Amino acid sequence: xxxxxxxxxxxADFITxxxxxxxxxxxxxxxxxxxxxxxxxxxxxxxxxxxPGILSVIIMILGAVLIARSIYRGGHRLGWTSGTxxxxxxxxxxxRLFFAVFLTVGYGGGLIGSAxxxxxxxxxxxxxxxxxxxxxSTTRARKTRVAIVxxxxxxxxxxxxxxxxxEAFLVTLP
Amino acid sequence: MxxxxxxxxxxxxxxxSLEALFHVTWATVLGIVIGSLPGLTATMGVALMTTLTxxxxxxxxxxxxxxxxxxxxxxxxRTAILLNIPGTPASAATTLDGFPLAQSGxxxxxxxxxxxxxxxxxxxxxxxxxxxxxxLADYALQFQSYEFFWLAIFGVVISGHLTALDxxxxxxxxxxxGLLVAMVGRExxxxxxxxxxGIVELTGGFNLIPAMVGAFGFAEVLSVMRxxxxxxxxxxxxxxxxxxxxxLKHWRTILRSGVIGTTIGxxxxxxxxxxxxxxxxxxxxxxxxxxxxGKGSIEGLMAAExxxxxxxxxxxxxxxxLGIPGSAPAAVLLAAxxxxxxxxxxMIMFESPGFIQExxxxxxxxxxxxxxxxxxxxxVLLFLLAVPxxxxxxxxxxxxAVGSYAITNRLFDIWVMMGFGLxxxxxxxxxxxxxxLVLGIILGKILDDNLRRSLVLTDGELLPLFTRPIxxxxxxxxxxxxxxxxxxxREPIKGVVRRFIPGSRxx
Numbered sequence: 001x002x003x004x005x006x007x008x009x010x011x012a013d014f015i016t017x018x019x020x021x022x023x024x025x026x027x028x029x030x031x032x033x034x035x036x037x038x039x040x041x042x043x044x045x046x047x048x049x050x051x052p053g054i055l056s057v058i059i060m061i062l063g064a065v066l067i068a069r070s071i072y073r074g075g076h077r078l079g080w081t082s083g084t085x086x087x088x089x090x091x092x093x094x095x096r097l098f099f100a101v102f103l104t105v106g107y108g109g110g111l112i113g114s115a116x117x118x119x120x121x122x123x124x125x126x127x128x129x130x131x132x133x134x135x136x137s138t139t140r141a142r143k144t145r146v147a148i149v150x151x152x153x154x155x156x157x158x159x160x161x162x163x164x165x166x167e168a169f170l171v172t173l174p
Numbered sequence: 175m176x177x178x179x180x181x182x183x184x185x186x187x188x189x190x191s192l193e194a195l196f197h198v199t200w201a202t203v204l205g206i207v208i209g210s211l212p213g214l215t216a217t218m219g220v221a222l223m224t225t226l227t228x229x230x231x232x233x234x235x236x237x238x239x240x241x242x243x244x245x246x247x248x249x250x251x252r253t254a255i256l257l258n259i260p261g262t263p264a265s266a267a268t269t270l271d272g273f274p275l276a277q278s279g280x281x282x283x284x285x286x287x288x289x290x291x292x293x294x295x296x297x298x299x300x301x302x303x304x305x306x307x308x309x310l311a312d313y314a315l316q317f318q319s320y321e322f323f324w325l326a327i328f329g330v331v332i333s334g335h336l337t338a339l340d341x342x343x344x345x346x347x348x349x350x351x352g353l354l355v356a357m358v359g360r361e362x363x364x365x366x367x368x369x370x371x372g373i374v375e376l377t378g379g380f381n382l383i384p385a386m387v388g389a390f391g392f393a394e395v396l397s398v399m400r401x402x403x404x405x406x407x408x409x410x411x412x413x414x415x416x417x418x419x420x421x422l423k424h425w426r427t428i429l430r431s432g433v434i435g436t437t438i439g440x441x442x443x444x445x446x447x448x449x450x451x452x453x454x455x456x457x458x459x460x461x462x463x464x465x466x467x468g469k470g471s472i473e474g475l476m477a478a479e480x481x482x483x484x485x486x487x488x489x490x491x492x493x494x495x496l497g498i499p500g501s502a503p504a505a506v507l508l509a510a511x512x513x514x515x516x517x518x519x520x521m522i523m524f525e526s527p528g529f530i531q532e533x534x535x536x537x538x539x540x541x542x543x544x545x546x547x548x549x550x551x552x553x554v555l556l557f558l559l560a561v562p563x564x565x566x567x568x569x570x571x572x573x574x575a576v577g578s579y580a581i582t583n584r585l586f587d588i589w590v591m592m593g594f595g596l597x598x599x600x601x602x603x604x605x606x607x608x609x610x611l612v613l614g615i616i617l618g619k620i621l622d623d624n625l626r627r628s629l630v631l632t633d634g635e636l637l638p639l640f641t642r643p644i645x646x647x648x649x650x651x652x653x654x655x656x657x658x659x660x661x662x663x664r665e666p667i668k669g670v671v672r673r674f675i676p677g678s679r680x681x
Contacts, residue, residue, distance in 0.1 A: 009604070009605065012604050013604070016604060020347065027354065027369075030369065034366065034368065035364075035366060037364065042364065043629075043630045043633075044634070045626060045629030045630050045633070045634050046363050046364070046626045046627075046629070046630050047364075048361045048363075048364055048366040048368055049368075050625075050626060050629075051357065051621065051622045051625055051626065052354060052357040052368060052369075054625075055350055055353050055354045055357065056354065058350050059347065059350050059351065059354065062343060062346060062347050062350065063347070065343060066343060066347070069343075093400045093401070094400070096399050096400055097396060097399065097400040099399075100395065100396055100399040100400070100567075101396065101596070103568075104392065104395065104396075104571050104592070105592055105596075107571070107575070108571075108575045108588045108589075108591070108592050109588070109589065109592060112575060112579075112585065112588060113585050117576075121572055124568060124571075124572065125568040125569065125572065128564070128567070128568035128571075129564055129565055129568065132399070132564040133562075133564045133565075149565075150565075153565055153569075157568075157569050157572060161572055161573070161576055165576055165580060169226070169229050169580060170229070171579075171580045171583065172583060173576070173579075174579065174585060
């Protein structure tokens with residue numbers, strides 16, 4: 001029996017299905033465009049595009065099944081309003097996620113390589129602890145303690161990781 | 175057989191050095207700690223440790239990784255018993271009876287039983303590894319391109335099915351996406367750069383270790399940070415040392431779960447969590463005290479822990495003999511072996527003679543180490559469980575980043591790790607299992623090379639792919655798996671079975 005209001009996962013499946021079909025179509029086209037080396041008389045079954053082409057068709061079919069199943073369950077009725085989007089974005093767990101993504105990607109994709117490794121690592125760990133731990137700290141004394149502990153953990157982590165990789169594993173850190 | 179036994183004794187003697195025992199000690203303890211901490215999985219531990227051990231000689235590096243693997247799968251039981259949160263997915267079944275025992279003041283007894291089950295499960299799996307792996311490697315010499323092609327398809331389909339039982343289509347999508355990811359880079363027959371678009375770093379394809387560190391490490395960091403913090407509720411006051419009589423009383427459960435766990439471990443990409451669940455279900459079905467299950471059954475706890483630990487050596491059997499991992503941590507182990515110049519597969523007995531017996535010896539040392547440290551480090555582990563995630567997760571991410579970078583000294587691999595981490599996180603949130611994805615990445619090259627080679631050999635004729643005896647068995651099982659997951663096909667078949675076998679039940 002079809003439910004009256006589709007659950008979040010059914011809606012997510014509908015969107016994922018569309019993404020998969022679009023993605024696999026691009027892959028199929030790209031596979032088709034790969035060279036077939038006709039002028040060198042190679043066996044046509046050995047050409048580079050054959051396997052990715054087959055895989056893209058399989059993913060396309062699975063994506064289409066996902067869409068069809070989701071539509072059957074009412075997942076195409078997304079029911080997005082500015083209110084639901086806003087409440088999703090401002091939910092505490094999603095805020096924590098955004099902060100975590102921002103800090104980690106900022107460190108891995110920005111800080112590493114543009115600042116000395118030890119400094120980048122120290123700043124990342126210190127800021128991470130500070131941002132997440134201060135949220136649950138209410139008193140001034142507790143906040144000071146969080147900052148001190150964060151500083152020590154960041155300094156020890158940065159120093160230890162830098163030392164182990166450069167001295168023990170002989171890796172040239174960025 | 176006798177020669178294998180001599181090689182095994184040699185391997186055990188070889189690892190009985192101070193240096194090897196030192197590595198066994200720290201790697202097992204670290205494995206137990208990683209497995210205990212919710213959010214740090216065995217796969218992540220083995221992947222991170224691969225990046226930290228690549229400078230060691232190959233035998234010691236693999237020893238460290240196997241100790242980490244065995245230790246982490248066992249370590250997950252601690253949190254399952256004390257916090258009702260499985261430290262690793264493999265310990266999910268342990269929570270059912272472990273936590274009720276802890277709540278009734280028997281946490282020590284539960285941990286003792288879990289330790290006994292894990293050690294005995296590992297040893298049963300190890301015996302199968304020692305006996306089956308050389309035989310299977312010998313048998314696999316008959317495999318040609320056709321069989322390897324079907325093995326790749328079988329691996330992805332069966333792994334997708336068993337790791338996403340509620341919605342197998344998502345498991346298959348994950349598996350085929352993994353196969354597609356493996357298509358990136360220079361292909362083996364014409365040296366054509368596929369999907370690299372002039373990016374030099376992509377010509378070699380995605381490096382497996384950063385991809386796995388991302389999918390299992392970074393994605394887990396994001397999951398943990400999104401969730402609310404778990405509170406430590408359990409404690410242990412009673413004795414953890416298990417009573418021999420109590421353990422031996424469950425010898426049937428131990429043997430059954432050991433065999434089931436090992437068998438599940440052998441199935442490509444399925445792994446320890448399914449090993450535990452299937453063992454638990456089988457034990458419950460066979461039990462005289464079914465009503466105790468879920469309320470603190472010692473038998474249930476023993477079955478779950480024996481099953482997941484037996485799956486570890488089981489998962490190593492296809493790694494060593496076919497080059498196909500039985501679980502996600504085994505996939506990383508496979509990649510680590512390749513990094514260290516060991517090429518797992520049917521030729522392993524010729525290219526690395528004695529290596530299978532070395533791995534058996536490593537599992538033995540790891541099993542003994544979890545017995546010793548599992549029983550003696552209870553208080554230290556309780557202290558570590560109290561470390562807040564806000565302090566642990568940035569350190570884990572630092573290790574994810576530096577570990578990904580260190581293998582080839584490329585910043586590009588940090589981007590790969592983050593890309594796979596973010597994609598892995600989104601997929602996991604939408605209930606796509608990661609194990610088939612990883613299996614797909616490993617099997618992609620096998621599938622690509624062997625399908626094209628087969629088609630060239632038969633000049634495009636598809637019939638031999640279906641009519642060769644081993645191929646026929648594999649594709650029929652694969653097709654049956656797909657068909658039986660479709661409700662409109664499964665129900666009529668069940669109806670027919672019920673008509674002919676009146677006593678059979680649908681569940």
